[in-house]
Amino acid sequence: MLTQNIRKVGRAFLLAVLVILILPTCPPSASASEVPASHASIPVAGATIGSTPTPDTKKATYPPAPKLTTADYPRITGVNSRVTVWLVAQLHLWFGAFVLAVPMFVFIIEAIGMATRDERYDSMAFEFMKVSIIAYSLTALLGGLLTFVLVLLYPDLFKYLATIFRGSMFAYALLFFAESAILYIYYYGWHWLQGGNKKWVHLTLGLLLNSVGCLLMFLANAWTTFMMSPAAVDAAGVFNGDTWAAIHNFLWNPINVHRVVANIAFGGSIIGAYAAFKFLSAKNNGERAHYDWIGYNANFIAIAALLPLPFAGYYLTAELYAYSQQMGITLMGGVFAWIFIIQAVLIGALFLSANYYLWCGMGRSEGAYRYNAKIKYIAIVLVAAFMVWFTPHTLVLTNAELKSLGGPYHEYLGVLGIMPAKNTAVNFLIIFTFISFMLYRRANKIPTVSWATTGNAIQIALFAVGLINITVLGVYYGYFTNTVYKVASSIPQVLTTLIIIISSTVVEAFMYKGAKEVAPLQWGRMSNRSQYALFLLAVAFTWLMGLMGYVRSSIRQHWHVSNVFRDNSPDAYTPDLGYAATIVSIGTILFMVMVIFIFWLSAINSRRTVVKEYWKHKHDQHH
Amino acid sequence: MINIIKVSTFSLVVIGGFWGFSNFGIPQIKPALPPIEEKLDLGTLTMDEFIALGNKIFNGKGNCTLCHNTMGRAPMLDRIGTVSIDRLNDPLYKGEANTVEGYLYESLTKPSAFVVSGYGKSGSNDTESPMPDVTGGGIGLNDIELAAVIAYLQDSGGAEVTVSIPEVSRGNSEIPVAEQAPSLKTAEEVIAKYACGTCHTIAGQTGEIGPNLTSIGKTRNKDYLRQSILDPEAIIAEGYKGGMMPVIYGDEMNAKELELLVNYLASLE
Secondary structure (H helix, E strand, O other): OHHHHHHHHHHHHHHHHHHHHHHHHOOOOOOHHHOOHHHHOOOOOOOOOOOOOOOOOOOOOOOOOOOOOHHHOOOEOOEOHHHHHHHHHHHHHHHHHHHHHHHHHHHHHHHHHHHHOOHHHHHHHHHHHHHHHHHHHHHHHHHHHHHHHHHHHOHHHHHHHHHHOHHHHHHHHHHHHHHHHHHHHHHHOOOOOOOHHHHHHHHHHHHHHHHHHHHHHHHHHHHHHHHHOOOOEOOOOOEOOOHHHHHOOOOHHHHHHHHHHHHHHHHHHHHHHHHHHHHHOOOOHHHHHHHHHHHHHHHHHHHHHHOOHHHHHHHHHHHHHHHOHHHHHHHHHOHHHHHHHHHHHHHHHHHHHHHHHHHHHHHHOHHHHHHHHHHHHHHHHHHHHHHHHHOOOOOOOOHHHHHHHOOOOOOOHHHHHOHHHHHHHHHHHHHHHHHHHHHHHHHOEEOOOOOHHHHHHHHHHHHHHHHHHHHHHHHHHHHOOOHHHHHHHHHHHHHHHHHHHHHHHHHHHHHOOOOEEOOOOOOOOOOHHHHHHHHHHHHHHHHHHHHHHHHHHHOOOOEEEOOOEEOOOOOOOOOOHHHHHHHHHHHHHHHHHHHHHHHHHHHHHOOOOOOOOOOOOHHHHHO | OHHHHHHHHHHHHHHHHHHHHHHHHOOOOOOOOOOOEEEEEHHHOOHHHHHHHHHHHHHOOOOHHHOOOOOOOOOOOOOHHHHHHHHHOOOOOOOOOOOHHHHHHHHHHOHHHOOOOOOOOOOOOOOOOOOOOOOOOOOOOOHHHHHHHHHHHHHHOOOOOOOOOOOOOOOEEEEEOOOOOOOOOOHHHHHHHOOHHHOOEEOOEEOOOOOOOOOHHHOOOHHHHHHHHHOOOOOOOOOOOOOOOOOOHHHHOOHHHHHHHHHHHHOOO
16 A cells, blocks of 8 residues: 555656656647757747747737947956856756755655665665755855856846746746745654654655756756747847747757756765765764665666766757757867767766776675676776777877878777767667676575576577677668768667666566575675775766866857857857866866865764763752 | 865865866867957959858858768768759759859758758758758858858859849948957868868868878978969869869968968878
């Protein structure tokens, strides 16, 4: 009964999220997807971009986009306007992503605790919220600061966007109050709302908290995406739609999906860093075991969300191309193409550290020796896949480099630089990470079903056929078709990976149902070194988010709002990657300092200093 | 406290690693500066200069070479003058033009009027072009720029140039042209600016229209190379026909850029 109810709540939550995501694709206004993409980016005098303007006789009139000159941008001596807004917005986004993601998996963990009646889940969920609640006030502070610096340094841009979004700004403020109220009741009422119906009330509060949090993020995303793919504006930037048209612009949903998935991965990684910090600071084995368990779960959440993230990225990029081929090519084929080499390094670091942590985790199990020998092969494949992904294609070379290379491409490695080779590599990376996870899960179990050998054979066949299919697709499309079809392998490759993961998970679930435990897991039996893998995960995620934020914003080039509101500030030029990396690094350091401060706060919160002869005792006072 | 120091140091090392790779592990390419408004005296322009302006817009502000290059994203336009006639007579043609000039104008402003087979938007069965209207959006060419690009396409695509320099706008007219490029410091930047790799295999680009230049220094000296840039028709390389390379570089390149390029080419052995 309880399990059924949990399922119902879970379904309701999923339904709520789905409705929020699907609604935008429904009438009343013409969906952005109905508008020919090439036309969506074309402001023709008097015509409208994107969504069809909603006929409205009482419609408010909006001013055209201001034509600014350099003098229109307030300058404050010693303050670089762009860097200030960049850093504050990025910090706000990091904290926002964290505090929105944590309640999502806290909701699931709380539900698991209710279903299994295992109190460890409930206390873990509460501990996650404890970290997030401090971050929540920092998010709000940074949000206020962002508004302040926007108004101060880019008043015309803020005014233009605020005029278009005035209908939703009020709702945003109300939702923010609702979010705060629900969050405080949810957190401070955690131990009060325990058992029976009270626990259900608490879980429902979690659902509400997530729904309001998602809505808040979607509203904030609307501003960002409107700046990239403005809807219902004419060539002069005159907005002639309703608030919904502005919100529901072409790239809104792709960004929403991408951010929800990325936030969960990011949130998981930050909690993982928290657990690692506490593990390293643990005073006894009990604490080590507790934080090892939390670190494992946080890493699981981060990796579970990391695996589908490339697919959400594909979707976003495909939609970006569909909206504007010019924007897509600027992203993938122009100066930003190099960013994907940096991204490869970062994601490679993420995958390698996540796998390393899983392998270290096998030390908790007595049965892991059965799989130890296989780990080195997984490591070899992961490194090889990473190297392929990392191999650049076209390089601007100096004469000396050209001479030593013997031509523009390397004789052997040149063939690995193209997209199908990279797609193949990333699918291998995902599948072998999944294998690491499967081996970790199996390490402490022995299947009891009679068909275990057959099940294993099916799984091996599934992986073998899938990997061959991915390789053949990559080789065929990469080297035996012309340029136009080279990326056609990506979708069937991704589908193959998904099929492998889903099918083998199903087989695994049935095969290990009722499996015997080799021995109780030895939580806490982890090296200190393994905890740094969790920290690497958090730092790499944070830096990667900052970097991709830079590129997402930069593909607008010299426009505040793509093609309708030009940026004429002294900082209208696109900064190069080195400069961007410096700003992102500064931002990451600031973020990590704040995060470590939060970890420290949570540590001192549980400390008690016993002082003798400081406080008056009652009998002293009586005297 | 020791753990705070340890994890902070570790985080700093990781961030430093990412920062170092981004700054020293990959080449630093400066993105082009935003286009600027600049005054141009159309009254004194000759047709060659007008065509040269079209070339500049084609390779710069128009963003045409983002897709119309040897990568196969969009059809090459080197024979556009001759193939336009065939397209006007094609049953799939949906436009209203009846001259090459009209066809080019239509292709630039209503790209879906005719979609070359295999180059349509995915799923459109070649009925819809992925190309934007170049008079709008981020490209935003004005009438004068549009006419200049058409003149350039006619000239480079083997057709008679029928476009006239717009009469109405003669005199001082504000016209945004290309990018305000910073002073170039390396031959690679010169090659990138003038898109040499669109036609030649050079500096990592694999153009196939012109001769491969990866070891040109072995067989050609600096004088020959300088002449080939300034007056490409003076000597036509064996196996290639004349009239392919734009004759505009003498007007467009400054002395520093020319010498950077010549020295670079001469050193390719």
